[in-house]
Amino acid sequence: MLTVEVASPDMHEPNLGSAALDALPSPTVVMEPGGLIGWANRAWWEAGEALLPKGVERRGEGADYHAAMARVLPTSDCSAIRAGLSAVMDGSTACFQYEYSCSIRSGRAWFHLEASRIDDAGNIVITHTDVTRRVSDEKTRAWQAGLDPLTALPSRARLYGLVADALSGPQPCTVLYLDVDGFKTVNDSLGHQVGDLLIRVLADRLGRRARVSDVMGRLGGDEFLVLAYDCDGERGLALAEDLRGAFAEPFALAGMRLSLTASIGVASSAGRTGSVDADTLIGDADAALYAAKGAGRDRVHLFTRELRDAARWRLEVATKLADPATYDQLEVHYQPIMHLPSGKASALEALIRWRHPERGLMMPDSFIPVAEETGAVVPMTRWLLDEVIRQTTEWAVEGVDVSVGINISACHLSSGTLVADVRRALSAHDLPADHLVLELTETSIAEDPVRGGEQMRELVAMGVRLAIDDFGTGWSTLARLLAMPMDTLKLDRSLLQGVCASDGVDVMSAIVALADSLRLRSTAEGVETLDQLRMVSEAGCDYAQGWLFARAMPAADLGRWMKARVADPSPWLDTA
Template sequence: MNIVEGSYNVWIVALSILIAILASYSALSIAAKISQSSGRTRFIWLCAGAVVMGNGVWSMHFVGMLAFHLHATVSYDIGLTLLSMGASVISSFIAFRITMPKETKGVHLAIGGFFMAVGIVSMHYIGMEAMMMPMELTYDPVLWALSAVIAFVAAYAALFLFLQFRSRPTSSLWKWLSAVAMGIAICGMHYTGMKAAIFHGDAHMAMDHGTSHVNGFLLLGVSLTIFIMLFVSWGAMFFDRHVLERMAYRDTITGLPNRNEMNRFFDTYAGKESMSVLFLDLDQFKAINDTLGHHVGDLLVQQVGHRLQRFAGGDLEVFRIGGDEFLIIGKCCDQKQAEELAARLLQEIKQVYHIDGHELYVTGSIGISTGSIQEADRSILLKTADTAMYKAKGLGKNQYCVYTDEMGVQEVRKMELEKDLQRALEHNEFYMEYQPKWNVKTNQLYGFEALIRWHHPRLGIVPPGEFIPIAEETGLIIPITRWTLEQACRECKAWQDRGMAQPVSVNLSVRMFQTDTLVEYLTSVLKKTELGPQYLELEITESMVIYDIQEIVRQLDIIRRMGVRVSMDDFGTGYSSIGLLDRIPIDALKLDRLFTHDLETPSKRAIVHAIVLMAENLKLDVIAEGVENQEHIAFLTELGCHVMQGYFYGRPMKDDKITEWLQGFAQEGLGRPKEG
């Protein structure tokens, strides 16, 4: 038996190298999808990466085998050939699965590289065993060991590059260079392994067969299969990037990146420098949606998105994260630059919009948070920007606000109050105070306004202006209002039993009308407390007119027919309802304190006088709030307003102080009562 020398077809060798490079590039591209996906999608991309990598290595090996000429008839065992392919794919899957977590440690790389290297070596030498030929096969131990070493180096290099490029979803020159390096390393292992192979056969065998030829049909079939596999994988990448990715990562209305893309941005952003996050919310969006319809609302959001798109590019990223909320991220952007950007954004947003024949003027509120995601979790940056945005709204809207530590303290307090509101009713932490209303024309008590107070066990007295908005947001305002109504009616009935028959007014939230049980509840409360309906007055606000005005009018009609009075609180400070006053069934208007505190100006007196005249024509009483001195009384009386409420007549007081307050009034006779 002699050693039979083989030869290589140079063109087929080049083809095998090209296959290795293309397979490596495809695997690196799919690597990005593995890290960016989750759940079932991640598993699918994991399998795809293993198939592309494993089949690519196997295909390169098989084509390399076809390039090798022994000048003898060679065929392949189908079972061993498929086994060699399975070893390559399975080892790639195990390696990718081990190194899939984002926080990959060195031990993961070591274990994954070991499995991939074992798979490559197994694939190669099982494939060699699949050769069926009239000669024996042995190996040079030194070259065999060298091929195994190259396999381990190639495996570790492949996984290292996999980890490096999985956070880069787009192709780049570096990815191609890495694919070339991986392809050459894999081919180096294969051809070193082939060099280690020693073929033993008869000397005259090669002469009998002459020069063998390459099985062209087999080579063409393998090559086509390989390229189809690669193009299918590239087609899947293209479809995912340009179709599925657009559906998943682009907002359908504005075309801007959506919340998913924002999350991916933070997941893949590797910069350590400071960035600024600007949280933008439109100010009048809900009113537009409710009055003009969601179609107009969508078109408005679309136009806003187009305006914001002009700012995107370079170091600025713009996202629509839901509803009328947008997020602008400035990389390498300090606080001063963020404030300048916010000012430009607000100026752009407030320009007029022409939508379906409507001329809309909309403003925005922006919260700014600056920091590094290396130093702070991204959720902190988003939360602080959101907090600053709500602060901007609270300051009057159409402005920006930069987050401060003081806001953080206020946010923590708000969260604590929201949590504690749940149990405040159960632990009887609420109590009532009553502020008197006085008729200066008759010099008689006109009634009391019921005001809820909260004595927090740790924080002390919490102002209504702080916990009422929280209750409105959470829906807890409904049980709180029900408690207030029942408590006020019960104590009003107690006044009557003590000989003081005075009405009491209670503020109502619009949410009470939305429950569609308000009339039924009022009926049960009046029956339970045995209070006559003429002694109860409900106060509503102007802002209710932006909701379902017809439904609110329907319920108010029923309430007034019951004998319960209705007044409109804070008139002149909310959404203008003058055009609806003849439709809304009410008995009185309450002028906000901003009118009272500025009565020395002729323009303000003219406005108040006009309101009083209008109320007289509509047969409505007018009640002025915030009366604190004799000058207020003189001005208001001159303008025709005779019912007043304010510190001049009495501060809000508990039920047990009302009798003392009345006794003080009796001792002084006509004039101002003493405060209890």
């Protein structure tokens, strides 16, 4: 215990040290190494009277300082103060300063906290200076900018500063990056007011599950960040699982009960060689979040070095695809779609490739997901439309009358420019619209069926044909299919593999019968073996594509392939 002997403002004959501190106009305490208040001056007691509701006991000597502060400050401020005082106590820093605001009976006040160690035992003197009067409008705006206006949690800028401060301390810290799965659907379907309410409710739930020592803030949108002090990666994973528990109960909003999930990326400073800054640590947590979503969502993922390499590659892809000069490296390969009864190529599917100067020829799955994520897929598809329609027009002039299919992403469909983009490309090359087939997946249509349906009807009115691609991987219903002006149903390769595994054609036969009843052409994708071809034919499917017939090839090679087919008719026709 300190030699300062003043235990309350009513004590008599204080010593000189306590008398000097008691004369200070600012609320001042001396905190012992264990966190207890060893001494408090008169201003501290008076401040308690102004800050606390009437009838609430004020706390001084012998009370826990952090608990006393927690009565008037949010968790984020308390955690930051606790970390700063710990650094002063263990000698990591000589002085700690922090500014905070809190409600008082007359409104809101601002205080400047300053703490210094006063002896070798680790005792700290802490002053709380009222700076309300000198807080200018600029200071007020800067303060408010540090808080998220929707949740009153620390904002992005303030979180980055807190993470930087934590990384400068002696203990490891861990960052948890949380994103709500499917939040966009809530906003789009129920409106932004309901979305904002969901964010506030979620902030409260997450706050109840975070540790008292942790700081939680909102990065923006549906993204939250938790800074866990004195925490390594394994404990961070456990904390992340606790946070996921906030989604166990549905959210009662707008007269509905919404069941949602979250994906969380975890990155820790523990076990790293060399220093790490806030940008890197939060970026690593973001990379882990991306991996969690890529693995199926509703899960937690811990950062590894491989994820950083993947994140850098995504950045490179996003940067290069944003530059139209990169389109000179893109190529279009065409895969024939066969009419099985005749053995002739009845149509083509255009597939994009990237001939990277360092990585060689790259398949779409290595760059299209990033292009969709960044929006670069829209201008890239405009380029693809122009190139494919130009090539198809050339073939038509040469006497090769063929229709060509192009894959359209959900991003392009939701952009609202698809109809204009198609019309512009067709007009530029004077190609009849029925030579163009736009392939859309079930999920891309399901994201916004009303807006998507309007655009599809406009395209069909122009003469463009539409196909549902990868059928069987989404959640189409008969009613949805009937509502869409489709021309072709393309059966996903996974259905064909499943049929082969079960040694039957019942599933495929049922799908083909459904397509026939809706007057849709059915095309089997991914036909690679003669056994698969037999099953497709037995199911009544007249069109197919896959490696059994031909791989996707450049336009120059396609002409040679077609001439070879004329000279040597399909060897698989007799075995089908």
